[in-house]
Amino acid sequence: METPTEKSDYLLLFRGTDWYRDLSPDEIQEKMTTWMAWFNGLVADGRCLGGQSLDAETRVVSGKARNVSDGPFTEAKETVAGYFMLRVSGVDEAVAIAKDCPGLPYGMTVEVRPLMARCHASELAGSSPASATA
Numbered sequence: 001m002e003t004p005t006e007k008s009d010y011l012l013l014f015r016g017t018d019w020y021r022d023l024s025p026d027e028i029q030e031k032m033t034t035w036m037a038w039f040n041g042l043v044a045d046g047r048c049l050g051g052q053s054l055d056a057e058t059r060v061v062s063g064k065a066r067n068v069s070d071g072p073f074t075e076a077k078e079t080v081a082g083y084f085m086l087r088v089s090g091v092d093e094a095v096a097i098a099k100d101c102p103g104l105p106y107g108m109t110v111e112v113r114p115l116m117a118r119c120h121a122s123e124l125a126g127s128s129p130a131s132a133t134a
Helices: 025-044 091-099 120-126 129-133
Strands: 008-015 048-053 058-062 067-071 080-088 109-114
Touching (some): 025 080, 091 109
Antiparallel strands (some): 008 080, 008 109, 048 080
C-alpha cells in the first residue's frame, strides 16, 4: 500500500498586465483558450484550488493615519495580474507548473510563494515568555 504524500500550498502570482498588447484579437482568443485549458487541467487534477484575475484599479491603505491612495504605482510588467492557489508536493512541482504559464513568452512573470500556516511575527509572539504566562 502506498503512503499518501503530504501536500504543501503555494501561491502563483502572475505579474504583467499588458502581455497581450501586441497581439491581434484572434491571437488573444487563442492564448486565452490555452490559458483556460491550463487552468482547468490543474483544477481537474486537484493541483489548483482556484485562481482569479485582478483588476488594475486599486486602493492602497498605509501608515498610522491610514492614508488611502490610488495605485498601483508599479510598471505594468510588475503589476500583479492574478493568482492561482496550488496544493502540490513541494516547491519543485509548483515551479514546474509556473514554467508552463502561457503568458511567459509574452513578458509575463510568475512568482512562486509558499503559503505559511502562521506568519513569522505570529510564530515569534507564540514563543515569547509573555505568551506562556497568559
